Each structure stands twice: as C-alpha cells, then as structure tokens.
Amino acid sequence: MSASAIGQTVETERYSGRAMPRVEDRRLLTGSGAYAADLDLDGQLHMSVVRSDVAHGTIRAIDVSAARQREGVVAVYTAADVPDVRIPVRLLPTEAAKGALQPVLARERVRYVGEPVAVVIATDAYTAEDGARDVRVDVDPLPPVVDPNVATTDDAPVLHAAMGTNCLEAFEVSQGGDVDAIFERAHVVVEERFHVNRHGAVPMEPRGLLARHEPDRPLLTVWGVAKVKHHNRRILAELLSLPLEEIRFVELDVGGGFGARGEFYPEDFLVPWAAMQVGRPVKWVEDRRENLVALNQSREQDWTLEVAADAEGRLLAIRASGLFNQGAYVRTHGAALFPRLMINHLPGPYRWEAFAVRTAPVLTNKTPSGTYRGPGQYEPTFVRERALDMVARELRLDPVELRRRNLVTTEDYPYDSGLTDLQTGLPVLYEDGDFPETLDRLLDHTGYADLRADVNARQAAGELVGLGVAVFVEMGTPGIFEQARVVAEADGTFTVHVGIASIGQGIETVLSQIAADELQVPIEQVRMSYRDTDVIPEGQGAFSSRGTVYGGHAVVGAVHDLKEQALAAAADAGGAFEVPADMAYVRGAVCWEDESGPRSVTLAELGAEGSYRYQPEGGSHTAMGANLGVVSLDPDTGRVQLLRYAVAYELGRAINPLTVRGQIRGGVAQGVAGALFEEFAYSPEGQPLSTSFMDYMMPTAAELPDVDVIIVELGERTSDSPLAGAKGAGEGGIVGTAPTVANAVADALGAGADRALTRLPITPERVHRLCRARERAA
C-alpha cells in the first residue's frame, strides 16, 4: 500500500464547518478559568486610582499628605511624579489627533469625570481605596461642554487650549453626480436629524492588571492584557523607554472585550510603572464604578441626513453630516477611524447615483470614546435604515420592496461603492455575497408575507404591534497580518502558537478545528497557545471580526510549512537531497515505502515545526446581513416587547456554525440593548449619571428576544483551504439591530410617530408619550 493510499483510507469528517461546542467551555464553565483578579504574586501591592469628580477644571493643588501618612500606604503618585507622556494613537494616526492625546495622569487640567489624577499604592486593596479617599484634589472649575453641537460653536470652552478648537479633522466624501441637482429633481426628499445614544461595551469582567519588575533579569512582566497585546507592549516600551525584549505581556482568561477591553489606557502605563518604582509587584482590579467612567464609551453621534428618491422608489442620493462625540481625549483608535468608518457605512448596500457625506469627531467633557462592536457601522446603519422607512412611507411602498428595488445585485458585481478601504486606500468593491439573496433568505425563513399580513390584521384590530426590517453592509476583517507557528511536540501533540488574542470569542475552538483538519489529527491533539509574548513575539490581536480569517490562514500556512519541513527532515535523514515522490505527510507522520515495505516516522520523532505569516494584499471584507423584528407596545407603560427577531448573515463560510450563532445572538443582545435600554447619560455639568448597573440599563435575558439566526454561506470555494470564501462573524449580529427595532416601533405607532423615532434609546417613557399622542389624535 502506498503512502497516498493510506492517506485516502483515513479521510475522516473535517472539523471545519461543524457546529462544535467550544473547547474553552469546560474550563470556563467549571470555574477553572483564571481572570485578571484571580492572579496574585507574593509581596504584591494594590493600586487605587484617584479620579476627577469634576468634568472640566484647572488643577490648583493635589494634597496627598494624609494619604501618604495612612498606615499601609506605600506610595502616592501624581502627574508631578510620572513621566510627561501621552498615550499614542494605534490606528490611522493623524496630525490633528496629537493635540488631544491623554496623559497617564491629569496635568494642569481635568477634562472628564473619571480622569485619573493620582494613584495610591498600598498593602491591600482596601487600604489603597481608603488612601485614595484621603487625596484632596483642588480644582478650579471651568465651564464644561458635553454637547458636540455646542462644542463646535465659536464661544464654546476649548478643552485643549493649544488646539484652539474642539473640532478634530473632518472627513468628506462626495461621489457620483451633482448631489444638489439630484435633490432638485427628486420626487421625494426626506430630511431628518438623528441622535445615537452614548453607550458602550461594558464587558462582564472589568479590567485588571498585575505587573512585576525584575531589574536583575531585566524583565517587566504584565499579566491581564487583552485584545492587542503586541501593540500595547510596543506602546509601553516606547513610553518607558525600555527595549521591547525587556517587556513580557501575558494574557489570562478575558471576560469579554467587545472592542473596549484591552486598549492601552492610563492604567496600562501606571501599573507597570508603579511596579518599577516600588520594586514590588503591583495589582489593580477595576471595579464596576470605575469601569463605567473609565473604559472607552462609544456610539454617541448626531446626524443630519437627507435622502432623495424618485417616484418609482428608486433611491437617488444622500446628503449627510455626522458628528462623533469623541469625549475628552483622543485615545488609541485615533481621530480618523470613526469618521471614516461612519462614511463607509452610511451608503449601505444600495445603488445611489450620488452621495455627499461629511463626518467629524468633536471633543467634549465626557469619558473618551473608542470602538465598540460594530463601531461606525451600527450608528450610520441606524440613520440610513430608519430614513429609508420614512422614504417608503412617503412613497406608500412596503419598506422591504423599497430596499429590494435598490439593493446592489450580483449583476452589478464588482460594484464600485465609491468608498475607500481604510487599510489599503483602494476602492471598496462589493463583489461577493449577494444582498438580495441574503434578504430573501431572511424573508423566506420568517415567512415574511404571512407575518406582514398578520401584523397588518392585528394593527387593523387596534393592536400596537409592528414589524421592522433593516439591511446592512459590514466592512470587517482587516488587520495587516497574522502569524502562526506549529510545533510537533515529543508527546505527539501539536502546539499552535498564534498572535490572535482570546477575548471570549471562541478562537481556541475555531483555530483548533482548522489546525486539526490541516494536521489530519484528532482535535484533542491540538493545543492552542496565544497568551505570552515571550512565546509569540508578534501578532495583531482580536478586533474587527478578524480572528478566524487571519488566524486561520496563518495556521493553515504554518501547518503547510510544518509538513514541508518534516518531509525535508525525513528525506534528509534517509540521505536524499530531495523529498522522494512517494513520501507524504499522513496524520502526524511522514510515510514512504522502501525495499522493506511501508515506513513512517512521526513528526514528534522528527521534532519538526513550521511557521507562516499571512499578509494578504487586500483590505476589508464586505459581509452583509438583514434583520427582522416584530414588536408589541404597551401604551400604559411604553414597554417595547420583542415578539420575534431574526438575522440572516452572509459570512462566506462558517467554520463553526455554533460559535457563529453565539456571536450573532450576542451581537443582537447588545444591539437591542443599545436601541432600547443602555445609555451613558450625563448632566449638563458633565456629571456621569449611569455609574452603576442600577442606572446603566444593561438588559437581562428576561428583556431580550429569542433570536433566529440564518447563516448564509455564499463563499466560493476557490481553493482547498477551509477558509476559502470565509469572512468574519464577530459583529454581524449587532450592525442592523437599532433600525430594525426602531422601524418596528415606528410601524406599530403609525404615521404620526414616524418622525419622532430618530433618537436612541427608545425608552418606555418616550413610547408611552407617543402612544398617548396617538390616542389623542385618534
């Protein structure tokens, strides 16, 4: 029997494409996980952060004497003690952002409630917090500005005096024909202002860091990092002026990221820096009250939008302007990412003759903003899809029909969207997937025609029920490169080292599936390694739904390299200069035949390893989806109940349909939360009002609907790779949720309320008022 024949007989069902339970789950569900707060080192000290309780002001003095005298307090540091550094921008750095970067402790001025002003290092967390309460920060209040529409006026208080303005660089895109002329001749023009509420990630596990400095080695180790550890390690090296190899970052289990956890924050500097000062390990565990004012917030946008359409329901043009409330500082996401994402996700999956969009971030005295699952996608998708329902109403057209008439079809492929890829600078082409098909799958699955007729009948009978639909494009999966190294261990297992981070998204499972398939071994023989920068020197991390695709390609490449290396080593051992034609890799071994018959040597015996860096030419993928929701309203209370929710999501190819479903459901949960519940509210003085879970309305399972997930896989299998055609799935669940819910509520309330549903969240009080107004009008 030849080696290739052996290979054929062992062909088994592949792991890729199978709905497999997560390999992480046993560890996490049995309480064997270890999160940042779980790790302790001998001799460790605890840090507590003194935060500004004033939104805007000049620091006159900071009195730390009482804190320093408290028994158990080892050190207290203010801006006078720490290096005068600013946290740099990681993504799309611009000149404009430089004037608004955040110092690690407030210098001269405080600009938001929650801004770190001092840190107290003590023998335990209780004493550290008592010490923090001892610190007296004397602030001369300055007038705060919280509304971006006010912040952009001439006489508004300026946050960063050297900038002279609160306006960061604006971005503009004008595509197609003469937009103004199109509006002149349009049959219908809808003009509306929209507001998207400030809300954010709020992961279940707050942040936590533990740092140890060993000057004799020399090595500075930081545990508890997440998301983009290699980037952050570089940032820390730069800020501390240390060689990169003297810093080691170690990821632990992470209780959710959603974009916010794992960015470089002031504490990411302060904890390791303090550990170097005091010569003992320093630990900091963020509590929820801090988390709700210190972690990046997101989403707050104000839009003015005009849509033009002709009498046949053909969409013609968009004219729009969007402000993004950046908060007090520009953080690691920079000042270009949001405005550019906002532009790229406004036109959506439709054929426009022209569009003109202007977007700009604005600085205000609120917690700085950053990315949150579906950043710059959720908000413009809400604005556009809500406006399209208004257009449909004006035209007396079914909203689904309006969309169907205007969706880009495969006949238009490759369709030049007129947009520019953020990573490559090349035109964004819609060239895979299928918008009408994805919409049809949603409508077929939910029985749209019957559902619509049923809702209409119930409405006619006086019930407050409504149906909403939204369609979206999601440009995701960017991220330069990823790399992987696969090592055949002596015990017969394979260790897969990869630069991706695990933020709870199931990446261990999915990459194990891919590795096991490529190695032709049981998945139990694959071990994932992603935690330690000493073992994995380079990587990009976990963001933009990139893990499966970038990590997967890197793993596939590394296994291919491993096989080549193993074959070469086996041939070399046999004295051959070239790999003989009948020599092949089969299930963890190299097999061939000689005079004595079939021979083989395991990779464990060969001690082989392979590595690969995946660095594609292209930019983002365009994934797509459609959502449908049915709501009922209680006029007495304004409660919005979701009776039905479904998402069809086209992601090319699903490596693990089970984790994809989990991702979509989680995205819907967070998206509905943003549409109906969650808001970081502020008083006019800039005081945050949502500083506990009593006031930050994160919903529970009781408030959320069951979600039908329709996975649409239209990826073309252009190669043997399990990833051929695959796109990311981390954000597709969230992008279309807000307009779906809002459109359903608008449908329930009828024409009178349509134009009132332009602000999120749609609170029960607002729905109650709209119900009352409707009763009065009737």
Added chain:
Amino acid sequence: MKPARFEYHVVRKVDEALALLAEHGDEAKVLAGGQSLVPLLNFGLAAPAHLVDLNRIEDLAYVRRQEGVLHVGAMTRQATLEASGVVARHWPLLIAALKLVAHPQIRNRGTVGGSLAHADPAAELPVAGAALDARFHVRSTRGARTLTWSELFVTHLTTALEPDELLVDIEVPPLPPGTGWAFAEFSRRHGDFGLGGAAALVTADGDVCREVRIALLGAGATPVRATEAERSLAGGRVDERSAAKAGRLAVEGIRPPGDLHGSAEYRRDLIEAMVRRALLDAAARVRR
C-alpha cells in the same frame, strides 16, 4: 468599591444587639441581609464606625400565625416568607409583592425587616405593609414600642426608628373574607426597583365592594395610601370605568420623583395605570 474601615460585631441575642446600639448610637448600623447596606458601604455612601451583624440571631427568624394574626421576625429571609404556605393562604398579597423584589438570589439573602427598615418608597414590602395595615414592633434598651406603617415611614430611606432601636417583629392583621389582592408594578428590567406600582386589596360581597385598600409604590417619599380612590369604590363595583377613575384619583396630588429613568409625569401615568390594573386583578380574584 471597598468599604471604609469599620468595627464588626457579631451578636447572637437581640439584647446584645440592643446593648451595642445603645452604646454606639448613630455611629452604628445593623447588618441584616446586606442587600442595600453593603452596596452603600462599597460605594462609600455610608461609613459607619460599627457594624452590628444580626445574621446569627436565630430568635428573629420566624413566620407565625397566632390567633389569625401574622408575625414575621425581622431577620426572616424574603425567600422564606415567599415560600410560606401560611402566608400564601392568608396574605397572598405579600407573596405577590415578594415576587417583584429583585431576583431570587437577592431574596435568599435579603430580610423582611431589612427591606422595611431601609424604607425605600420604590420597594415592594413597605407598600405591601401599607396596604395590609401592618404594625411594627420595635425594641431598644429603653423599652419596646409599636408603630403603624404611617408612623414608621418618615421619608425617603428614613424611618421613625431611633439609632438605638431595632425592628424585631412585623405584625399583619387578618384580611376579611372575600378579599382579592394584586400587586402591579412596572420596571424597565426584570427585578429592578419599580418606576411606579400599586398594591390593591378589594373586599366585596358579590360585586359590591365593602372595603378597598390601595397603596402606591414610587409615589413620593414614603408608601402612600390612595384614600380618595379607596373611598370612590366603597359600596360600588370595580369595573374598567371605576378602576380608571380610581387610578386618576390616586395620582391626584402625589409627587413622584423624576430622574434618569422616568419623569415625574411619566411615573404618575404609570401609577395611575398600575392602580387600574391592580384593582381589576384584585376584583377578579374576589369573584374566583
């Protein structure tokens, strides 16, 4: 979110607790289930020098019916009361109220006396106490006294208890035969404090109401009895019209607080609707 330093006292007898309260006065706080106090300590909103832990006082955890009157020890867990068959048979309004108190985990720890002594006007037990005309037995080293619900609840988070006094027993009189009950409330999330609510007790012969009791949740600084609304129904019948009218009467003159989660006007509307719903449900239960 760590409490400031405090001295912790464990007691096993009521007298020991009373002695400590007499000694430390307003420097001391009693720790019952801790479901409100511990968050207040962690947020730094309360920083008592002494904490007197009542959790090991076995004498204060009981549910008894004596001569038709219900007695509940102040340290009885809310979940225990909720599971009581005696209460379910004779004071089902209490069960309805308890089911709206936060989540099961919280009711497992939270105590009946703790919730009442915390006196949050948006909490369910004080409102049920008002509807049921409960009486509160209080002790100190100086002696014992009994307060009615309207004497106990002074204002938001404030009772008539002196710093050295301890709520030990809650007494609930029997309900007349033919009494229907309901507790209606609205909160944005399951288990949250209600934005508005109402407890109703309707005692009727056939359709004719002999007595109606309506207590309002979230209507002001304390639980409130809607006496005008109660009177409007006495001698009449509860139907959509009279219940709606009672709802309107109930919110006349109330001053619910307005905040992030709802304006005063909205809360007034909610309470009005909850009164209507509670009355209709309670009346339906009489007929059953």
